[in-house]
Amino acid sequence: MLEHLSKLRKQQKWSLQETADQLGMAKSTYAGYESGYREPSLQSLSHIADLFETTVDFLIGRTDQEQDYIEITNLLEKPDAKISIDEKPLSADEIVDFVAFVRLKRSIKEKKI
Numbered sequence: 001m002l003e004h005l006s007k008l009r010k011q012q013k014w015s016l017q018e019t020a021d022q023l024g025m026a027k028s029t030y031a032g033y034e035s036g037y038r039e040p041s042l043q044s045l046s047h048i049a050d051l052f053e054t055t056v057d058f059l060i061g062r063t064d065q066e067q068d069y070i071e072i073t074n075l076l077e078k079p080d081a082k083i084s085i086d087e088k089p090l091s092a093d094e095i096v097d098f099v100a101f102v103r104l105k106r107s108i109k110e111k112k113i
Contacts (some may be wrong), residue, residue, distance in 0.1 A: 005034045005062055008052040023047055072099055 009019050020030040025044070033048075034040030040048065049056045057063045072083070072095060083090050090098065 004050070004054075004059055008054065009034070012052070019051075022051055 001045070009016070012019075014022075016031050017027045020027040023030060023044070024047075028033070029038065033040050033044075045056050047060060049059055052059075083095065
């Protein structure tokens with residue numbers, strides 16, 4: 001079920017023990033998840049996904065996408081989609097300003113390199 005666990009752990013260059021320590025569980029428990037001998041609880045799945053900065057769907061093989069990205073510029077084309085900051089929805093103009101700010105910041109950073 002958790003076919004991606006070993007790959008994610010090895011990408012981080014973590015041992016089984018290091019990974020288990022970060023999750024606050026026994027090495028044998030985590031190793032059981034990787035081998036398929038044990039199945040994690042929903043809470044454990046959530047912690048594992050957070051640790052590896054991925055989604056539960058990726059961990060259990062429902063998707064091949066490690067990350068769940070949303071293209072912000074696509075939000076302007078979807079009137080029912082909402083994005084907020086500090087629990088206040090952004091207007092279309094604020095989204096455009098946000099995108100412009102990030103693009104400017106990235107271009108400045110690329111010029112420094």
